Amino acid sequence: MEIDQILDYIYKLPENSRMILKDQMEELVYPKNHILLKADKIEHHIYLIKSGIVRAFAPQEDHDITFWFGQEGETILSMRSYVENKKSYENIELLEDCVLFQLNIERLNQLYQSDIHIANWGRKLAEIELLKIESRMISNDLLSAKERYDLLMAESPTLIQRVPLKYIASYLGITPVSLSRIRKEK
Template identity: 55%
Template structure:
């Protein structure tokens, strides 16, 4: 998915603003297993996935939560770095070799402050992420792990082939062993 499609997906931008915007991006590649965002750092860049898949997760004590998976067109971002310029709670690792579009938060802030079309793009971007976050929250509060797993299968059927069971389980908020048991029961 190229950068034009990625930006347009969020919000249309007029041609001259879009040109200015796209000039700030750089294409980069990283290998599988690369830890691209670290929770102990204020991250200076955000990324969009051209090709590949990533996992956002958070560590506390000895346990780990998978917050999200990102596929082509999705964003790799430390929210607390991007929004508050603070150390985040997210780590993001690449689950495959990835091709990414990179832009610095400094460039973004500058574009937001000077171009109303891009400012509204930034607003739409946050709003769409917010909708996703709330839907995710509601579906995790409702129903059993079995229901959530079946819903995930329906919504992201390809994900199960690309990602290990343990990570899916951590995304669903259960242990890998529980998920294996659930799979045995629904077939």
């Protein structure tokens, strides 16, 4: 996915503001299994996914808990670092080779002060991320595991081919055996 498509998905910028924002970005390539963000560290960048898929997880004693997947067109950020400049909670692992656009948070905050259109882009970015969190919380509290699986497949149908099933099971809050049963019912 090209950078202009990603930026427009968040908020359509006037051409001058778009060029200013794009000038601050660096395109990076990382291999599968790379840990992009580490918990307990302040993250100084946000990333936009050009290609590839990633997961956010928290390591536990006997297994990881996966709580988010990101793919083409989505944003990778630690909200805690982005908003409060504090250590993040999550780790971000690349599940495929990825091409990312990197943007420095401090520089982005400077742009928010000097360009109202970029500030509005940042506001929309935060709103989109908030809605993702709200949707995840509501589905975890109100939907059964099967309904959560169906919703995930409706929203991201190719995920099942791109992500190891153990991570999907963790994301759904179920065991791999339970996920296998749900998939067999289809």
